[in-house]
Amino acid sequence: MNKNLLFVSLLLCIGFASFAQNARVKGIILNENNLPVTDVNVSHSGNVTQSNSDGFFDISIPSNKKVIIIFTHVSQKMMAVTVTLKPNEIFVLNPVMNSYAEQMGEIVVMANKKRIQGITTVDPTTIKKIPGANAGIENILKTLPGVNSNNELSTQYAVRGGNYDENLVYVNEIEVYRPFLIRSGQQEGLSFTNTDLVQNVDFSAGGFQAKFGDKLSSVLDITYRKPTQFGASFEASLLGGSIAVDAVSKNKKWSAITGVRYRNNSMLVNSQDTQTNYTPSYTDIQTNINYVASAKWQWSFLGAISQNKYLYEPLTRETKFGTIDKPMALAVYYEGQERDKYDTYFGAIKSTYALSSDFTLKFIGSIFHTQEQEHYDILAQYRLGEVDSDGSVVLQEVNYTKGIGTQLNHARNDLDALIVNAELKGIYNWNDNLLEWGVKYTRESIRDRVAEWEVIDSAGFSVNPPIVNFPKNNQPYESYAGPLLPYQNVRAINFNTINRFSGYAQWSRKGVLGSSEVWYNAGVRFQDWKVSGGIVEGKNQLVFSPRAQFAIKPDWDMDMVFRVSGGLYHQPPFYRELRNENGEVLPDTKAQQSVHVVLSNDYSFKMWNRPFKLVSELYYKTLSDVNVYTIDNVRIRYVADNNAKAYAQGLDFRLNGEFVPGTESWFSFGYLKTEENYENKGYIARPTDQRLKFALLFQDYMPNIPSVKLYLNMVYNTGLPGGSPSYSDPYLYQNRLKDYRRADVGFSKVFIDNNRVAKSKLFKEFKELSLGFEIFNLFDNKNAITNTWVRDVYSKNQYAIPNYMTSRVFNIKLTARL
Secondary structure (H helix, E strand, O other): OOHHHHHHHHHHHHOOOOOOOEEEEEEEOEOOOOOEOOOOEEEEOOEEEEOOOOOEEEEEEEOOOEEEEEEEEOOEEEEEEEEEOOOOOEEEOOOEOOOOOOEEEEEEOOOOHHHHHOOEEEOHHHHHHOOOOOOOHHHHHOOOOOEEOOOOOOOOOEEOOOOHHHEEEEEOOEEOOOOOOOOOHHHHOOOOOOHHHEEEEEEEOOOOOOOOOOOOOEEEEEEEOOOOOOEEEEEEEOOEEEEEEEEEOOOOOEEEEEEEEEEOOHHHHOOOOEEEEEEEEEEEEEEEEEEEOOOOEEEEEEEEEEEEEEEEEEEEEEEEEEOOOOEEEEEEEEEEEEEEEEEEEEEEEEEEEEOOOOEEEEEEEEEEEEEEEEEEEEEEEEEEEEEEEOOOOOEEEEEEEEEEEEEEEEEEEEEEEEEEEEEEEEEEEEOOEEEEEEEEEEEEEEEEEEEEEEEEEEOOEEOOOOOOOOOOOOOOOOOOOOOOOOOEEEEEEEEEEEEEEEEEEEEEEEEEEOOEEEEEEEEEEEEEEEEEEOOEEOOOEEEEEEEEEEEEEOOOOOEEEEEEEEEEEEEOOOHHHHEOOOOOEOOOOOOEEEEEEEEEEEEEEEEOOEEEEEEEEEEEEEEEEEOOEEEEOOEEEEOOOOOEEEEEEEEEEEEEEOOOOOOOEEEEEEEEEEEEEEOOOOEEEOOOOOOEEEEEEEEEEOOOOOOEEEEEEEEEEOOOEOOOOOOOOHHHOOOEOOOEEEEEEEEEEEEEEOOEOOOOHHHOOOOEEEEEEEEEOOOOOOOEEEEEEEEOOOOOOEEEEEEEOOOOEEEEEEEEEO
């Protein structure tokens, strides 16, 4: 890594100094229904402020002393909180006021825990407001630095050069999975996480602790909320709808939150180049039930059932591409259909027992079952030609045909997978030391049938597969008497079982080094696994992954935290990583490994007398035993030979704060370079080599009409590698797709909230009611996700035809809460 780059990045981290000797407390005041409370008096020693219409407050307090902050409201009981802060420290406090009991408590704050760990926290209320073709948690993640995606129909994302399979996702400390056979974003349907149920969202883009699992890129850690009283929410739009219900027993021992979602992407898919008869149906139901058996013992159940049906009948496609000097077009006429279905069932039990105030045990057991089918027979007849241009920007009809052909694709792919987990975790506080450990057993049972083939006909002549020593087909110039075979033919039946034993142990401590505050974390993970079943029998493999973090907060006038983190990360192969391009399972495929180093700076400061934060990270990853792959939309197909090495390096910045008083917005910038070297052929760009990334998430409201809100979500990514035709050498195809540019904007009119009471008896029970209007792809940019390769039998050329994503789409959304 260039030393000058490191020096410049550290200078940028430092920014401008702040010389105030006070500290600040800010946050959002909520009531028992988790709704913002306006006009709350927040005071200490004569200094008084009030919460605004969003429940937001911000108050300055003296540092290095105990300060009692009083919260009072005409309809709520008084609340008092005692805090102790360092100079220039900003503490986020989101108090919950109630109407039947006064509350008092003391909080001694030395440094924000998640801040020193390098964890990004996303506000759930922001997640629900920000527009996107696939709105939700992943929609927000894609605006963060280091997180890249150029598919608005997908919830998948790549982090710092990794692929979609390298990201950990937890809900209530339980690892969740996604379907195996998904190959297109429009087939995915719904993300597992239900935004209506979420309380906390934490995200780490690298250098994470040993307590998290064995993946190479990132961790998304989600916590569902525990309701305190009955409530309900409702949302409906042209893309679907959702309902969530909170329930609590009279004795407060039982509580449950349940959400039902339905989504239909027809409106989005119909905006693409391919005209289709498209009937999707994505439905799921989730519930989180909590039981407080005693002051020491708690139980919870997390369950989910989802069904994704994808019925697809393409009709025609017309795609224009090329340059202004040489415009071209591809016209395709289809016959046939695709019928896909993904049914998943998930259940987990979590028990937490506090042996003492310092020692806690947790048991987690989960079962994930997925039944998937991918069946299609699609005949595509194409015409490739040059387009006549009259000198204007409007392209005319095709006037010269360069190639015609036919392509027949067939698949009968079926998969049934059952994954069972049992885990025991412990947490022990010992003399300011935090000790955490865990052991886990996982059994993965996979039953998989792959049967897919492709026949290509160009100008009436069959195109044979590029197999070594296969008779050459030089039609129409020479007659051909050799065998006719499909251009691609993958057939396999795999019945496999994978047994895994894993565990971790880590130590954390917060202390003082001179006059500076410091935080230490060190730990190690291990995993032992074996693949068996069918005709394959693998050997036992064992890996160890040591990891560490160190953070220091100097005793400066500037509120800064410096961090260094990293270690050795392993990713033992999941089933899809064991299966090669021919569908065969290679049981002795090794774990990919990465040495990861992250240097970070977190700088909190004031601008326009409002809070802001600049987070900068410099990272480098070197990878060995790499399992190279190709990406077709969101389907990943591995080579499974561990015969490559790679690296990823980059720089991320994120500036967030109150650009508009009382709202949080941010700007992100990321630079990434990742390359791989397969079989010592030299380094080429990896499929996720997204060099530059800019993103903006902005919230605003009309000053004279504060009930009208605006939300803007903008992303710019430089082009990804465009891929290569089947069976070809990727070293010969290093072209890139065009840059990805997208802007989604939403407008919302709030009719009922804390400041606006319903005038009609019909709506008197509503606590919140709003109507929104959204525009997806505001500037109607044509973004490509992959290339379709079309072969001209005469010239032997292969043309890369971009597969464009969605164009501009309008949506209306109604939101209500009881």
